[in-house]
Amino acid sequence: MSGLISQVPDPAPSAGAGWLATLRHEAAAYLHARGFPGKKHEAWRFTSVREIVETTFAPEPAERAAPAALDALGDDGTWRVAIAAGRPWLDGAGAAPDGVTVESLADALARDPAALEGQLGAGVAAQDFAALNAALFTDGLVVRIRAGADVTTPLHVVHVATPGEAPRAAYPRVLVLAEPGSRACVVESFVAAPGGSARHLTNVVTEVAVGANAHLEHVRVTEGTDRTVQLASLGVRLARDARYASRVVTLGGALSRLDLFVRFEGAGAEALLDGVYHVDGQDHVDHHVRVDHVAGHGTSRTRYRGLADGRGHAVFDAIGVVHRGAAGSAVHQENRNLLLSDAATVHTKPHLEIDEDDVAASHGATVGALDEAQLFYLRARAVPLSEARSILTFAFARAVLDGIGHAPLVARTSEALLSRLPEGAALRGGLSA
Amino acid sequence: MLKIENLHVRVGGTEILKGLSLELGAGEVHAIMGPNGSGKSTLSYVLAGRDGYEVTEGRVLYDGVDLLALAPEERAAKGVFLAFQYPVEIPGVSNVYFLKAAVNAVRKARGEKELDAIEFMRFAREKAKLVALDAELLKRAVNSGFSGGEKKRNEVFQMAALEPRLAILDETDSGLDIDALRIVSDGVNALRGPDRAMLVITHYQRLLDYIVPDRVHVLVDGRIVRSGDKTLAGELEARGYAELGG
Known part of the structure; x- marks a missing residue:
């Protein structure tokens, strides 16, 4: 063996x-x-x-x-x-x-x-x-x-x-x-x-x-x-x-x-499930999130943002299950991805299984490129293309990072992400302003 | 400083500019007036270097350099500034950070020392006074949740900070009430100087009561059909574009 x-x-x-x-x-x-x-x-x-x-x-x-x-x-x-x-x-x-x-x-x-x-x-x-x-x-x-x-x-x-x-x-x-x-x-x-x-x-x-x-x-x-x-x-x-x-x-x-x-x-519990992931080179990152509403009147909100560059591969799968009897549950899922290279891959599949009538639910997923108008605006202000891309990439992710309740950890995770982005080193330090 | 010769530009297969020529010297302020669809915004975008604008004929020289061969950021680094008609919102990037990246990119291109965070804040507060921009807006995400007037003031604020050689103001007056128009115009006038040229693009004569141009050009259907001194603007207001263009 x-x-x-x-x-x-x-x-x-x-x-x-x-x-x-x-x-x-x-x-x-x-x-x-x-x-x-x-x-x-x-x-x-x-x-x-x-x-x-x-x-x-x-x-x-x-x-x-x-x-x-x-x-x-x-x-x-x-x-x-x-x-x-x-x-x-x-x-x-x-x-x-x-x-x-x-x-x-x-x-x-x-x-x-x-x-x-x-x-x-x-x-x-x-x-x-x-x-x-x-x-x-x-x-x-x-x-x-x-x-x-x-x-x-x-x-x-x-x-x-x-x-x-x-x-x-x-x-x-x-x-x-x-x-x-x-x-x-x-x-x-x-x-x-x-x-x-x-x-x-x-x-x-x-x-x-x-x-x-x-x-x-x-x-x-x-x-x-x-x-x-x-x-x-x-x-x-x-x-x-x-x-x-x-x-x-x-x-x-x-x-x-x-x-x-x-x-x-x-009953009555709340879960905020935020995530951000970044792949580059040959990275492979996979998040599977399963939420089970067994008791009622609970709220779950799953919100993941992904950045896929290089030949990286990102997988996101979320299932929200509302069991019979879990009345008054709210279950929301959102996954948004930025595809930063033609060779990168994103697979995303948020979905719901609802076995109860009295439920508020939503789910959605997007995979898109950086916004051309935003890129041009930065370039028209002399910011070089690669730096402009990294600024917008980081801005997309920071909605999640800024949610961390302890400022030094926001700084540490921000720096860790920036250090992986092209020209990211140039962006460090100035972000808190 | 700026020399546009027989410029033809296509957007999505349609010819928008059809042989536009224009010369703008240092220290001069020229206005370009024209009706909707005449090619005003196309001109401003093609000068700033936006993708999707195909130059089929003609050339643009900026201080003798082929401007159209440069990337947008290179043009900006050389002192070309476009005040956007519709300033772009960038959630997640603070106004002050955005401007610091821009100012330091320009300073780097000029061989000057980049400003650190403290130096920059002092510099930004000073520039913000020029257009009475609330310091609170510096901390907010770029243009996010700004009113129309705040967005336009933010553009002039950026212009003040970047100290361009050539400023193109694309309908900076549109959507402004009279008080905001006055603040924006005062800001622009304060930036007039012997080394700086400005191209003021507008639909309305009203702006030119505040920013008095040296020359006025009338743009109709992709060509300049008439040029004159500041009195031409008043004439346009009275007689309309149709008569002048015809």
Whole structure:
């Protein structure tokens, strides 16, 4: 046996029959029975994982890259903890802000496994690459925001990939529990350490539970490289009157795939799901968003903007499902794309499945070029063509970036996007004016 | 400074300018008046370098250089400025950032030092006074949600900041009430100078009461049919284009 499946243990019933062993066992059994998704799977039609599935990845060695990666991010006013090689680096993090506990997932499971039963695995079903993570994760983080806590410092989890000379993989798992009435901002950044020549796979699952009347902003920034492969799942469960604001910023990567699941479990919740992605060179970026309105009177608004340049490939797929009985739901989806090169490709498919009458719904997608009148206006003011294109490209994306509630992160994500645009360096710094 | 010789221009297969000739010297202000569809806006766009305007005959010399061979940004860097009839809205780009990019592009082309953010703000506030532009508008996205008058004032503000050698004002008066017209005209008049030439394109004689031209040209069906001094504008107002063009 070779390839990715060879890493998955044989699904013999494990001796310990606890919930976690059952979860792992079922995930492994699923993978051995079904294999990994191919082009015939609707959700993977435009994203091939064949090369990855055929690769035999070595586990990432324990890494000392975390401190350097944190330094490289500069001071962005967040409280930070790194995850490298699938393990958290809590020593370097210092005490978490008041109202927050952050613990290694391995420690939490060893200390009190029952406390996480019904949480771990509840946000993301163990299928496809989420099953791979369920079978193989050894560690990660549990971030708990205490009931009623109002946490002003963003909690920043930095996933550090360190590519080597042979393919490596890491399988981190993160659990965010925002208890009732709390308010906080969680940031996940995915960065790659310099060096290495082979592929690096980050197969991550993040599960978020937003408690009754809690407010959580969740910023998720991926700075991909031609060596990074990210197969990520993010599952969010919303209790009654919960508010969740997601800001996804995905900047390239050999393959950056996110499956985002949001489930309205309590009535009256709200989810604002914003995203922006940029592909250039040979990048392949894929976002799949699924929103399930199970309880009523919830509002979801999905708004993604895409920039496709070079020979890049971007896929966007959103499904909004309103289940029977979820009366008073509002579900809106919008995906707008700028096609910046003839060789770039965008596939977009927002759609709805509505099984209830009393619903407000809309969806739409566009793929277009830069506006000629705007380009000419800039050029008529002496701005060179390539710079004018980058100014307009950035302006299109910043509607999402400016929505991030923490100014240093707006600046950091803006700079990260600008650094990928032609002449972008010339545009830096002046944007805040 | 500007010499247009027998200019023929087609737009989408239709000939719009049919042999237009014009000469404009440094320090001069010329007005071009004409009815709708006479080719006024085509002239302004072809001078600024917009795509989609096919020059089939003739040439345009700017300080002896073949203007039509230059990209729009090169023309602007050499001091050609078009005040747009319909200024473009650019959501997501602040007015001040837009102008800073423009001013620094021009300064770079002239071999001058680019302005940093602080120097630029001081410079922009000074220029904004000229057309009584609310400093709040500097922070807003370019022309987004601006009133008609604010957009036109913003154009003259940009002109003040870019200090062009040749300014083409394309119907800068259209849609302005009398107060706004006065502010815009005062701004333009303040920018008149011995090294600067202006081509003022308008449909209405009214503007020329405020910006008094050295010469007036009447453009009908793609050609200049008559030229004269400032009194020609009054004559046009009284007799109409049809009689003069006929």
